[in-house]
Amino acid sequence: MMLKKTILAATVALTAGAVWAEPQAEVLHWWTSGGEAKSVAVLMEEFAGRGGTWTDMPVAGGGGDAAMTALRARVLSGNAPTAVQLKGPAIQEWYEEGVLANINAVGVEQNWDELLPTAIADHMKCDGEYCAAPVNVHRVNWMWGNAQVLADAGLEMPTTWAEFNAAAEKLQGMGITPLAHGGQAWQDATMFESIAVGLGGAEFFQAAFVDLDEATLTSDTMVAVFDQLRTLRGFVDDDFSGRDWNLATAMVMNGEAAFQIMGDWAKGEFMAAGLEPGKDFLCAPTPGGGYLYNVDSFAMFSVEGDDKIAGQNLLAELIMGENFQEVFNLNKGSIPARLDVALDSFDYCARRSGYDMDVASGNGSLMPSYAHGMALRGAQAGAITDTVTAFFNSDMSSADAVAALATAVKNSM
Amino acid sequence: MEWLQRHMPKMVLAPSFFAVLLFVYGFIAWTAYVSFTRSRLLPKYEIEGVIQYERLFESPRWEVAITNLAIFGILFIGIAMILGLLLAILLDQKIRTEGALRTIYLYPMALSFIVTGTAWKWILNPGLGIEAVVKDMGWESFEFDWLTDPDMAIYTVVIAGVWQSSGFVMALFLAGLRSVDEEIIRAAMVDGVSTARIYRSIIIPSMAPIFMSALIVLSHLAIKSFDLVIALTGGGPGYATDLPATYMYAMAFSRGDLGQAASSATVMMMVVVAIIVPYLYSELRTRRD
Numbered sequence: 001m002m003l004k005k006t007i008l009a010a011t012v013a014l015t016a017g018a019v020w021a022e023p024q025a026e027v028l029h030w031w032t033s034g035g036e037a038k039s040v041a042v043l044m045e046e047f048a049g050r051g052g053t054w055t056d057m058p059v060a061g062g063g064g065d066a067a068m069t070a071l072r073a074r075v076l077s078g079n080a081p082t083a084v085q086l087k088g089p090a091i092q093e094w095y096e097e098g099v100l101a102n103i104n105a106v107g108v109e110q111n112w113d114e115l116l117p118t119a120i121a122d123h124m125k126c127d128g129e130y131c132a133a134p135v136n137v138h139r140v141n142w143m144w145g146n147a148q149v150l151a152d153a154g155l156e157m158p159t160t161w162a163e164f165n166a167a168a169e170k171l172q173g174m175g176i177t178p179l180a181h182g183g184q185a186w187q188d189a190t191m192f193e194s195i196a197v198g199l200g201g202a203e204f205f206q207a208a209f210v211d212l213d214e215a216t217l218t219s220d221t222m223v224a225v226f227d228q229l230r231t232l233r234g235f236v237d238d239d240f241s242g243r244d245w246n247l248a249t250a251m252v253m254n255g256e257a258a259f260q261i262m263g264d265w266a267k268g269e270f271m272a273a274g275l276e277p278g279k280d281f282l283c284a285p286t287p288g289g290g291y292l293y294n295v296d297s298f299a300m301f302s303v304e305g306d307d308k309i310a311g312q313n314l315l316a317e318l319i320m321g322e323n324f325q326e327v328f329n330l331n332k333g334s335i336p337a338r339l340d341v342a343l344d345s346f347d348y349c350a351r352r353s354g355y356d357m358d359v360a361s362g363n364g365s366l367m368p369s370y371a372h373g374m375a376l377r378g379a380q381a382g383a384i385t386d387t388v389t390a391f392f393n394s395d396m397s398s399a400d401a402v403a404a405l406a407t408a409v410k411n412s413m
Numbered sequence: 414m415e416w417l418q419r420h421m422p423k424m425v426l427a428p429s430f431f432a433v434l435l436f437v438y439g440f441i442a443w444t445a446y447v448s449f450t451r452s453r454l455l456p457k458y459e460i461e462g463v464i465q466y467e468r469l470f471e472s473p474r475w476e477v478a479i480t481n482l483a484i485f486g487i488l489f490i491g492i493a494m495i496l497g498l499l500l501a502i503l504l505d506q507k508i509r510t511e512g513a514l515r516t517i518y519l520y521p522m523a524l525s526f527i528v529t530g531t532a533w534k535w536i537l538n539p540g541l542g543i544e545a546v547v548k549d550m551g552w553e554s555f556e557f558d559w560l561t562d563p564d565m566a567i568y569t570v571v572i573a574g575v576w577q578s579s580g581f582v583m584a585l586f587l588a589g590l591r592s593v594d595e596e597i598i599r600a601a602m603v604d605g606v607s608t609a610r611i612y613r614s615i616i617i618p619s620m621a622p623i624f625m626s627a628l629i630v631l632s633h634l635a636i637k638s639f640d641l642v643i644a645l646t647g648g649g650p651g652y653a654t655d656l657p658a659t660y661m662y663a664m665a666f667s668r669g670d671l672g673q674a675a676s677s678a679t680v681m682m683m684v685v686v687a688i689i690v691p692y693l694y695s696e697l698r699t700r701r702d
Contacts, residue, residue: 065666072455093454093669183561183650239540241561241650378668379453386474386652393563393651404473411471412670 023052025311027298028074029085030067032060035268039331046318052311057081075099080301082308083315086132088123088374091299095126101300101309104129106316115320115338117361119368120295132299133319136334139353140263140292140369141194144249144270145282149176149258157284161198161228164259164287168235171258178235180257182243185389189371191232191261192388196225198288202365205290209370212380212409218402226391226398233392241393252281261286263294263372267349268333283349291360294372295337383412441682448675456671465676475677478655481567482684485656486635488571489578493631494624496575497582502612504583505590515587518580526577530644533573534560563653566646570638570654573645578634582627589623590616625692632688636681657681 025047031040037058047054059067067085074080080099094100107113107130113121116134124132145157153171158164168178181187197205200221207216216222237257240248249269251257260266270281277283285291298319300312318324325336330345335354339361343354360366368374370381387408391401451461469475500518504511521529536542539558547555559565593616601611639658646654648663655663657677665674 068669069666076455090669097455184647185649185651188651238558239538239561242534242647377453379670379673382663382668382670389649389651390473393649393653407471408473411468 021305021307021310023047023050023311023314024055024305024307025052025082025315026055026057027083027085027315028057028059028067028071028081029298030059030064031085032058035331035333039328042327042331043315043318043324046321046324047311047315050314050318052314075301080303082303082312083298083300085296086299087295087297088368088372089377090373091123091132091297092126093377094299094301095131099302100126100131101302101312102126102129102131103133103300103313103316104131106130106313107133110317110320112320115340117337117339117357117366119361119366120293120337123295123368123374124297130316132297133316134295134297134337135319136296136325136329136332137337137353137357138263138265138294138296138334138372139285139356140190140294140372141197141286141290142262142264142266142349143194143284143286144252144260144262144266145284146252146255146258147280147282149255150282153258155258157282158287159284159289161195161287165231168259172235176255177237177251177257178259179232180248180251180260181232181236181240182245182248183241183393184244185385186371187245187248187262188389188392189385190263190369192225192229192392193292193369193371194261194286194290195228195232195288196222197290197292197367198286199225199228201288202290202360202367205292205367209375209384210368212376214406214410217406217409222402222405223398226401229388229392230398263369264333264349264353267347271333271347278348283352285356290365290367291356292367292369293357294369294374296334379412380409383408444675445679445682447671448679450672452671452675454669454671465672466680468673469676469680474652474655475657475660477652478657478660478677481654481656482636484567485571485574485638486632488568489574489635490628490631492571492575493579493582494627496579497627498586498617500579500583501586501590504587515584519584520580521577522581524577526638526641527644529573529577530641533569533576534645537569537572560646561650563650566650566654570642570645574635574638574641577641578631582631585623585627585630586620589620593619629689629692633685636685657684 029040031037040056040058044054044056057070059070064085071081071084075094075097086094091100107124112124112130116124120134120137124130124134126132143157149171150156153167153174153176155167155170158167171178181191193205193209196208200208204216204219204221207213208222245262245266246269248257248260249262249266252260253270253273253275264283267277267283270277275281298315300316303309303312320338322338322341325338325341326345329336329350333350335343335346335350335357339358343351346354357366370376370384373381375381376384384405387401387405390396390404391398396404446458447456448465449460449462450457451459451464504514504518508514537557537560539545539556539561544555544557547557559569597615598611601615606614637658638656639662642648642654642656642659648655648659658681661674661677661681664670664677
């Protein structure tokens, strides 16, 4: 009897401990620049507001490379952070290393399956159970235009690549650089995949850059994609090599160039310069349409201790919360991953992005961006980018390029 | 007490000896081991054979990197040595401001390669640097766009590297020139031998060990060259200026392909071994004689 009572008391104490454990979260991320840091601060405040203790672990540098190196060291030493800014197939890669936690309970309770586009929800799942929470959706295949320059030339935002080429030639005749571009491998890749989804459509994109189907990689459509990329090479100025993307955006802003192909983070540059979307600068999907997304998310790592697990669950709940999704994305320039957040307070371009995402999600044409690490693992994506950037910076023929592409992909396995 | 005295040096040296053994040679062995596995994001320890080396030598990017290392290495070492020797000989003519001149030439060595790379990036940028300046002065057709030309970009790395290092080589050679026995030179002068001939037949041959040291220093600078390329070209245009070190970094830290990174690091080490071992061999042999 006495023994039973003790056990009961102990159990009560333990469960109480579990319920009242103060949520703890150590969060590894690389959002350190102005607008991004502000966005994370929103999450920090909400977390503290619900009684949690947030340990910030920002690692700047190298577009996340430095953070990944830090993460590797932490995981190898058996002391993983609670949550880590990870995205796309990298989540699956870490899951296969056996170090991710399961937050399916939160996902089911909050009905994430209904709230998220299926394509995006699938990225957040490890073997069908939620292990990560999405923060935002960046659209990668945007084209930005200088409204004044286009009006002077009597042009509209082109909707097909043929139209774009005609417009670019006209602009070139007027002495304006048609396309602002920065010669860095990832920017070349961004342009390449925007052409691919525009010329080949969603099915082609899926087969080539998600399934890595060899017949598709060497198809005539892929040759045409490279041909168009070669045409674009003629529309950029001579000094593009190594230029940062925001400097290319500045060229569009001050009318030196007419267009730029870049994800919606470019919008932040325009807005910061006090320009108005729809009036001073124009946004439209890249010619041929399609929707390429780049979703930032937090993956939850296996941790021990009730307080940390409580922190993990609370974090997941808050990340997907309506308030955070709205405030964060207003700061960051992207749109909420949740489909049910009203976009009234967002600008014209973001509303367009949201509308297009809804439509694309409905007809299955919502595609992950390969250039931004959403479609493929690092080695495969890197192999494709190597070929694309070598092609763009040389006089390689399109036929040689598709052959090199297929070889490089095979060699990266 | 006597025991302690006898063993003291060993005991004092032991910690650093074991630290070097583990952190240098131990990790070299670890890297070589990982290069035989299928490691991706995290190291794995099942041996899979030479698959990583097959992948490495099939990669066009690695081919570019290795070719670049050859071009860069040969030109960088060759030009820096010749230029360094010329500067040293010119400074050796007992001129009045030698101290000041020596400092000026040696100064670039005090900069990090990042600074050198960034400065030369601006100087060589066709829209900002030399080309723009010459064009502004009225020579409209002038072109100097090596930095943005994939076929020529690696030579800009050579230019910046030589600028940085030839002063240091000069200092080495100057010390060597001064260490040649004055008596021999004077004897040759008495015999009416020309200055050029004195340098060619007496001074330079007697400086052989200095050439060897300069060669070793420069070749390890060339092989581990990383920051210069990152700052100057970022490996671009495309991957036209990739070197083995930047390839290794990309594989290990951006692409989560540790096996591939380990195999490229091992090949790099082999290159170093191929240079160092003959040197050590000749050094040890001469000492025994």
